[in-house]
Amino acid sequence: MKLYFSPGACSLASHIVAREAGLDLELDEVGLGDKQTASGKDFRAINPKGCVPALELDNGELLTEGPAIMQYLADRNPASGLAPAYDSLARYRLQEMLGFISTEVHKRYSPLFNPASPESVRADSVAALQRQYALLDKRLADHEWLVGDQFTAADAYLFTTTNWAAHIGFDLSAFPAVLAHQKRVGARPAVHAALVAEGLIKP
Structure with missing residues (x-):
């Protein structure tokens, strides 16, 4: 998985959750001004919303919006307790x-x-x-x-x-x-x- 982030922005929360869950996560920094990624891509072509965080899944799909990303990451390791059990x-x-x-x-x-x-x-x-x-x-x-x-x-x-x-x-x-x-x-x-x-x- 790859997390598109900007240092200290709201994407930090998703980054923290991934590390707390013990997940392997590639990081790609996004410039807040020019919307260029550290890997040399136009972030707006990746995420038309233009906002971090965005999470590229292993199957190539893109997940956006911090609360959704945090729950997705937490659910990759339920034993971490980062998100309580479904339907509780x-x-x-x-x-x-x-x-x-x-x-x-x-x-x-x-x-x-x-x-x-x-x-x-x-x-x-x-x-x-x-x-x-x-x-x-x-x-x-x-x-x-x-x-x-x-x-x-x-x-x-x-x-x-x-x-x-x-x-x-x-x-x-x-x-x-x-x-x-x-x-x-x-x-x-x-x-x-x-x-x-x-x-x-x-x-």
Whole structure:
């Protein structure tokens, strides 16, 4: 399998899940500006959506959208516990949390990365993030992980998006449980390996 990624982007979550699952994964970096891959291809010809992550399967098919990719990768190694069993309530709790992070956390950061965003839009995004992190902080104050009693794809996704806070000056000091979660996830060997592989930290 090949993962098309950009360092530190939302594709990092899929990269983490693959490493946590012990999967062999080829990486092909995509330039966010020119949409060229490190292998010399036009990423838009591979994925017309133009967004990472995209996962090229062994049969040549392409899977897109982070939450779908993370669940697919997790299911390659069910024993990893990265995604609960099919048709269990815990599986739907994972999907619930992935959906929440995708729509209410991930997308709220987008205007904050765009210097052309009107101040009113930026203010709305900051206020929304504060509300959502307050909910997450309450959850993580009582639970080590977001779903069930072990690390799942949802934790990888929250870690990835929350890492963006420092880049846009979003203050997380009011959310100590979220910060503690970031530290727990960042200390995992597979997460550390993914960060090193993407050039985000030194070995």
